[in-house]
Amino acid sequence: MSINMEENKIVFIGAGNLATNLAKAFYDKHIKISQIYSRTEDSARSLAEAVKTDYTTTLEDVINDADIYIVSLKDDALIDLMPRIIAGKENALMAHTSGSLPLDIWPDSIKRKGVFYPLQTFSKQRIVDFRNIHTFIESNNSADYLLLEKLASSVTNEVSELSSEKRRQIHLAAVFACNFTNHMYALAEKLLKQYDMPFSYMLPLIEETEKKAHVLSPREAQTGPAVRYDEKVINKHLELLSNEPEMQEIYQLISKSIHKL
Amino acid sequence: MSINMEENKIVFIGAGNLATNLAKAFYDKHIKISQIYSRTEDSARSLAEAVKTDYTTTLEDVINDADIYIVSLKDDALIDLMPRIIAGKENALMAHTSGSLPLDIWPDSIKRKGVFYPLQTFSKQRIVDFRNIHTFIESNNSADYLLLEKLASSVTNEVSELSSEKRRQIHLAAVFACNFTNHMYALAEKLLKQYDMPFSYMLPLIEETEKKAHVLSPREAQTGPAVRYDEKVINKHLELLSNEPEMQEIYQLISKSIHKL
Numbered sequence: 001m002s003i004n005m006e007e008n009k010i011v012f013i014g015a016g017n018l019a020t021n022l023a024k025a026f027y028d029k030h031i032k033i034s035q036i037y038s039r040t041e042d043s044a045r046s047l048a049e050a051v052k053t054d055y056t057t058t059l060e061d062v063i064n065d066a067d068i069y070i071v072s073l074k075d076d077a078l079i080d081l082m083p084r085i086i087a088g089k090e091n092a093l094m095a096h097t098s099g100s101l102p103l104d105i106w107p108d109s110i111k112r113k114g115v116f117y118p119l120q121t122f123s124k125q126r127i128v129d130f131r132n133i134h135t136f137i138e139s140n141n142s143a144d145y146l147l148l149e150k151l152a153s154s155v156t157n158e159v160s161e162l163s164s165e166k167r168r169q170i171h172l173a174a175v176f177a178c179n180f181t182n183h184m185y186a187l188a189e190k191l192l193k194q195y196d197m198p199f200s201y202m203l204p205l206i207e208e209t210e211k212k213a214h215v216l217s218p219r220e221a222q223t224g225p226a227v228r229y230d231e232k233v234i235n236k237h238l239e240l241l242s243n244e245p246e247m248q249e250i251y252q253l254i255s256k257s258i259h260k261l
Numbered sequence: 262m263s264i265n266m267e268e269n270k271i272v273f274i275g276a277g278n279l280a281t282n283l284a285k286a287f288y289d290k291h292i293k294i295s296q297i298y299s300r301t302e303d304s305a306r307s308l309a310e311a312v313k314t315d316y317t318t319t320l321e322d323v324i325n326d327a328d329i330y331i332v333s334l335k336d337d338a339l340i341d342l343m344p345r346i347i348a349g350k351e352n353a354l355m356a357h358t359s360g361s362l363p364l365d366i367w368p369d370s371i372k373r374k375g376v377f378y379p380l381q382t383f384s385k386q387r388i389v390d391f392r393n394i395h396t397f398i399e400s401n402n403s404a405d406y407l408l409l410e411k412l413a414s415s416v417t418n419e420v421s422e423l424s425s426e427k428r429r430q431i432h433l434a435a436v437f438a439c440n441f442t443n444h445m446y447a448l449a450e451k452l453l454k455q456y457d458m459p460f461s462y463m464l465p466l467i468e469e470t471e472k473k474a475h476v477l478s479p480r481e482a483q484t485g486p487a488v489r490y491d492e493k494v495i496n497k498h499l500e501l502l503s504n505e506p507e508m509q510e511i512y513q514l515i516s517k518s519i520h521k522l
Contacts, residue, residue, distance in 0.1 A: 017484070075493060100494050119462060121469055121484050126476070132465050169456050172498050175512075177449035177463045178470045179485030181442045183519045186479040188438035190522070195430050201380060202438045203475060204393050208382055209439045210471040214464060215387070218447040223278070223382050224440030232337060233361050237433050246518055251436075253514060257507055258444045261451070 008147070009034045011062060013085060014072035015043040017122035018097050020050075022070070025130040025155040027051040037062050064088040068151070070116060072097040079105070086110055093144050099171025102164035103138050113140040114148050117167055118156070121178050130155040136162035136170070187247060219261060226255035269408070270295045272323060274346060275333035276304040278383035279358055281311075283331070286391040286416040288312040298323050325349040329412070331377060333358040340366070347371055354405050360432025363425035364399050374401040375409050378428055379417070382439050391416040397423035397431070448508060480522060487516035 010031065012019050015038035023033055027050070036055040038044035048055035056062060059081065062069075069089060071078060075098055078085070086094065086109065094106055095114030106113040115138040120128060135152040137159060139145040145161065152159040162170070185206060189199040212221045225233035234255055241248040271292065273280050276299035284294055288311070297316040299305035309316035317323060320342065323330075332339060332346060336359055339346070347355065347370065355367055356375030367374040376399040381389060396413040398420060400406040406422065413420040423431070446467060450460040473482045486494035495516055502509040 074489075075491065100497055120466055121473070123473070123477075123482070123484070126473065128469060134462050134465065166456050166458065168497075168501065169452060170458065170462060172501055173449040173452040173463065174466055175485055175487075175498065176445045176452065178466050179483065179487060179519065180511075180515050181445045181467065182470050182474070182479050182483055183487075183515055183522070184437045184442045184445060185474050186483065186522055187518075188434040189479050191430060191434040191437065195427050197427065197431065199474070199478065201395050201431060202434065204395065205381055205435055205439050206442065206471050206474060208389060209443050210467050212382070212384070212387065213443070213446050213460070213467060216384075217460065218443050218450050221384070222440065222443055222447065223384070224436055226436075226440060226444075228335075230336065236361055236429075237436065240429065240433055246514075246521070250441075250514055250518060253507075253511055254441050254444055257448075257511060258440065260507070261444070261447055 008068055008151075009063075009066040010068045010070065010151075011035045011037070011066040012047070012070050012072065013037045013059075013062065014070075014097075015040070015047040015055075016072060016074075017124055018118065018120075019070070019072035020047050020124050021120075021122045021128055021130070022072070022097070022118060022155075023047055023051050024127055026151075029154045031151070031154060034066055035063055059084045060087075064092075066092055068093045068095060068114075068147070070095055070097065075101055082107065093139075093147065095139075095148060099174065100168050102168070103140060104164070112144050114138065114144055115164070115167065116148055116152065117162075118152075119170060119174060131157055134158040134160065136160055136167055138162060138164060138167070187250070191247075222258060222261075224258075226258035229259050269329055269412075270324075270327040271329045271331065271412075272296045272298070272327040273308070273331050273333065274298045274320075274323065275331075275358075276301070276308040276316075277333060277335075278385055279379065279381075280331070280333035281308050281385050282381075282383045282389055282391070283333070283358070283379060283416075284308055284312050285388055287412075290415045292412070292415060295327055296324055320345045321348075325353075327353055329354045329356060329375075329408070331356055331358065336362055343368065354400075354408065356400075356409060360435065361429050363429070364401060365425070373405050375399065375405055376425070376428065377409055377413065378423075379413075380431060380435060392418055395419040395421065397421055397428055399423060399425060399428070448511070451508075483519060483522075485519075487519035490520050 010033050012023050033051045033053045036044050036048045041057050044055035093112040094110050095116040103113050118133045118135040120133045133156050135156050137148045271294050273284050294312050294314045297305050297309045302318050305316035354373040355371050356377040364374050364376050378397040380395045394417050396417050398409045
């Protein structure tokens, strides 16, 4: 089956971090985007300019004759705005980009349901290379699955089918691997600041920790006082954190969890 | 002041992960190592072979006429073995490599005290490039400070003086940035395994999280449900973790801490 992406009119509903990165990746591959919607004019305009298309800040002005709507809003907003998002678009393929919302968040009036979930942490300021980003696709029908797969394959080499249940679990794992990891960096930064030391001291260390995960299972790669349960060091650290009860609790809980695992 | 490292006889007491990486880095820069001690014959022999020198597994057989002893043992072992380590070496420079032990862990009978602390996570299986590793030096006298600085500069461009108090704090920060970060990877791995999914799904994500820390303060770089306090997602995640009370507790505690910071 050959699908020519140029025959498909694509609209982005949402112009946040993910939408911005994805729309720009499409644009770089000469996939035309017909319109951008965002409630926030700055976001809508700036993304529309970047991918040379029109924009609107009114949901009711989103064109109804597109073939694919990529809906990339916060979960709450997607649910709240659902009736206004889908009005008049019953024949189109509606695809959301959320890690935690199931495929059937789309109501039954929508016949062509889809999910297009690129697993990455996106910022507008940092445009990432899409080629290695795992993108997980789901649809309620095989024609649209193939369409989304084709669309994803135009920007990345890593496209897989994935159920809503597994996607939800991946999203949870990603919170640990990305957001919580970043918070460990932030806490380290805070500790260093207390002694006027720069976070840059940590950079070779966090780089090596990340690189190790490419070659060793994280469970096997673990080092440090917790894994060997070096109580002397652990107690000294807890004492150092005596003015930071929250960090002390985090230290204790994670150390226990490391030792157990 | 010019110091010729070739005039200084160096002995390694300890042949663990750090000692192995450091001794090999010295060897690559043609700095001769006169002897390796380790209680574990395999470790002693294998490092001695790698840096073409002799080894012993008996502390009493460590030569007494070296100029610098790099003592790289676990904190507990260093303290327990102290009398046997220093016996007969009162004129030498004794330098330990511990993040948490102070300079004055060396008793008063030792006149030339030193610390040589390279901040990195080391494994024997992965020989790291030393050039960018921050190495923190301390000594009770300026001549030996310069000697250690010269020694460190032979393998890395990042050498600084640092007090015992600040080093202890860096070590604590490193536990967060490295060991705890790695544990977040391990928990993500565990979650993925429950659904037969590979940890490799996370690799582009953890790579990008690490890269962001080079350009943005981790506190500012934070994304995800916790920082915007998206209670719907957070509650769904806590529900998903209902069979994992420990991970649930970690999730809750870190999310609160992210939101607060």
